[in-house]
Amino acid sequence: MTAEAAADGAGAGRGAGIDARFGAGRFAPSPSGDLHIGNIRSGLMAYVRARQTGRRFLWRIEDLDRVKTGAAESQLAVFTELGVTADEEPLVQSTRRDHYAAAIDRLDAAGLVYECYCSRKDIAQAASAPHAPPGAYPGTCRNLGDAEREARRGELAEKGRQPALRLRTDNAAHSIHDELLGEVTATVDDLVLRRGDGVFAYNLTVVVDDSASGVDEVLRGDDLASSAPRQAYLAGLLGAARMGWLHVPLVLNSDGRRLAKRDGAVTYQQLRGLGWTVADVFAWMQGSLGFDDAGPRWAGIDDMVDQLDFDRLNAEPTVFVPPAGH
Ligand code: GLU
Numbered sequence: 001m002t003a004e005a006a007a008d009g010a011g012a013g014r015g016a017g018i019d020a021r022f023g024a025g026r027f028a029p030s031p032s033g034d035l036h037i038g039n040i041r042s043g044l045m046a047y048v049r050a051r052q053t054g055r056r057f058l059w060r061i062e063d064l065d066r067v068k069t070g071a072a073e074s075q076l077a078v079f080t081e082l083g084v085t086a087d088e089e090p091l092v093q094s095t096r097r098d099h100y101a102a103a104i105d106r107l108d109a110a111g112l113v114y115e116c117y118c119s120r121k122d123i124a125q126a127a128s129a130p131h132a133p134p135g136a137y138p139g140t141c142r143n144l145g146d147a148e149r150e151a152r153r154g155e156l157a158e159k160g161r162q163p164a165l166r167l168r169t170d171n172a173a174h175s176i177h178d179e180l181l182g183e184v185t186a187t188v189d190d191l192v193l194r195r196g197d198g199v200f201a202y203n204l205t206v207v208v209d210d211s212a213s214g215v216d217e218v219l220r221g222d223d224l225a226s227s228a229p230r231q232a233y234l235a236g237l238l239g240a241a242r243m244g245w246l247h248v249p250l251v252l253n254s255d256g257r258r259l260a261k262r263d264g265a266v267t268y269q270q271l272r273g274l275g276w277t278v279a280d281v282f283a284w285m286q287g288s289l290g291f292d293d294a295g296p297r298w299a300g301i302d303d304m305v306d307q308l309d310f311d312r313l314n315a316e317p318t319v320f321v322p323p324a325g326h
Helices: 003-006 037-053 070-079 098-108 120-125 146-160 202-212 222-237 268-273 280-286 301-305
Strands: 024-027 057-062 113-116 164-167 173-178 180-186 192-194 216-221 244-248
Touching: 024 037, 024 216, 037 057, 037 070, 037 216, 037 244, 037 268, 037 280, 037 301, 057 070, 070 268, 098 113, 098 192, 098 268, 113 146, 173 244, 180 192, 180 222, 192 202, 202 222, 216 222, 222 244, 268 280, 280 301
Parallel strands: 024 057, 216 244
Antiparallel strands: 113 164, 164 192, 173 180
């Protein structure tokens, strides 16, 4: 289906042209504070991609960690002001712990889960396996006997801690195909499923939730591209459907590093405070994505849906120089 056909769809109103056969896309911010213009750009692109391909657009609140009170509501409110709402109620990760536990149980029943007693320091100090990428888990706890496990568990319990749970992988290189980056390959090491503090790990929750929501294409910042092979690997073990991937370039600060809040006026609220309008936000999106010469000025989300062409996306990271205050 073309974007036009999708947009024509069943008539006026948000959700026109949605065809469940085409699955879903999503935006899944962590509610740790206000989103900056780079995060917003990725979220808008996820929405545009869903609209152009006839997918539902879903919103997930990844609130298992680093939560700031009110941030999730504020993030949603910004997108509403920008003309974007999700096609379903947001999925809230903190309400879904049973599902993550059930996924671990299934992997465990297949002999693919083991307890890990290592601290970060232990892992950093352990000699890594030959050819393992830097930071990969060296496998310290992979093959311990029952008595040893009992002892290590006891040592942790004395410190008031519990073991992490890791996935027993094949420790081999795996690839995914990304629509924008091509082949992305990474070694899938024995990743954490549940952390030592009891929090379900990001890679597990993303895979469980995307699968449960029918997400069949993920668009997100390219800082997460290297996580995609491990997520695809885990999805395969859990019997989830194959995923399409688009990892989009990040917005950087003037030092060439990933944009951050300390860089100045970078959130929607701050930019609005400096006089930016919704149309200014979309005009900036148009320029930064490389569509300045592609037609009329973007003034809102509908222009972005009409004119953003993923085949012609500016592949270079964009530098954002925050405007100075009054
Ligand atoms: N919650 C993650 C973040 O804000 C994104 C997860 C994902 O898109 O897979 O960085």
